[in-house]
Amino acid sequence: MKTATIIDLIVHTDVHTQSMNHIIKQQHISQRLRRRLKNDGIITINGQPATWDTLVHGGDHLLIRLAPEQEFSRTQMDLEIIYEDKYILAINKPAGVLMHPTSTVRDGTLANGVLYYYDETKQAHDFHPIHRLDKDTSGLVIIAKTSVVQHAFDKQRTKFQKVYDAIVEGTVPSQSLTINYPIGRKPGSIIERCCTLIGKPARTDVTVLTHHSISQPIQIGNNVSTQQVLTYVQCVLYTGRTHQIRVHLSHLGFPLAGDDLYGGHLDYIRRQALHAGYLAFTNPMTQEYIELRAPLPKDMKRLLHL
Structure with missing residues (x-):
């Protein structure tokens, strides 16, 4: 099963030795996701395997990956990308395309296409829509690349x-x-x-x-x-x-x-x-x-x- 990068950061050199939990709390991560990271996260510090109890020092490279809760198939799709940075993806969704799979439609949705695009561009991310459009409505949708980014939009009550x-x-x-x-x-x-x-x-x-x-x-x-x-x-x-x-x-x-x-x-x-x-x-x-x-x-x- 593929894993998505949730945290990839260099701890500031001025930071004293801290617990993993303290570092994670500073990254706009919800309590629910912190529990998943603690139980199921794959953690490395400076490229070496680590655990939730490993202490983190200033200058350390902390990387945490997590398997997605629901694995969608990949579908090649001609995405019209309007904007992209390391945190979000903005797409001009065509009419007739669902945002994500349903119980009856498993392929050909925007989620399937975005995950295919991530694979092709070597990006270890998941599909986290900030807002949604009806199947037959076209236009701009914003996709957060990680649940951390999605939570930041919610936490800061981003106005659109x-x-x-x-x-x-x-x-x-x-x-x-x-x-x-x-x-x-x-x-x-x-x-x-x-x-x-x-x-x-x-x-x-x-x-x-x-x-x-x-x-x-x-x-x-x-x-x-x-x-x-x-x-x-x-x-x-x-x-x-x-x-x-x-x-x-x-x-x-x-x-x-x-x-x-x-x-x-x-x-x-x-x-x-x-x-x-x-x-x-x-x-x-x-x-x-x-x-x-x-x-x-x-x-x-x-x-x-x-």
Whole structure:
């Protein structure tokens, strides 16, 4: 079984002799992971085997590896890497790709592709998504290379600025609007969400960019409409509820094109027209402010005649 590098550091020369546990606690590592490292970690100090009870001195090279809790298969995939450093990987995920394997889909997910990429580039890392996108939503996702980095994002409560591109059916009348409706599970469904007063707070800011008229016969109830208007909008998320943009816009009567789960039609596009196009945040490991952009995918460009 492959092992992932959890800690690889040179202990500062000013550090006095310390216990392994004390050194580990300083590395933003959760209590749960510390227990795994203590029980199952493969530890070396200056290239020599060590144990949890071995004392660590200033200048020592400490390396700890750990077998992943769940081993995913590797799948060769054409990853569009937008950004990479020693801590994170930013990928422009295509529509139709799951984030990670499920009980029924074991291969061909982003996790399988990222692990293949790590193997090919000789990186001993695991798959730790900082956030997720629906299978049929395209755009930017951030992958932490180790659980330590993932925990640092959580511990420092890293704030993300997220901007999504969306194409909705109908003419959105206002140039900008704020949708502030709580979202919860739709009664009787384990998948669908809805706007409900007993849901969790959710806020989406919407800015209209352009309107586009298209001539295409669409069945709406008992009538067939041949002239349709699509509105290209950008959405800023202040909360991260499941299906938030899809639910909010559908609630106002403007479902996403291709989103048949929430009232959209598949005649325009074969998946919901939603793309995570901009992401900004501060890397908790380096304190560097990072801005990332992913271009609009071809299927959405075609709808806008771009």
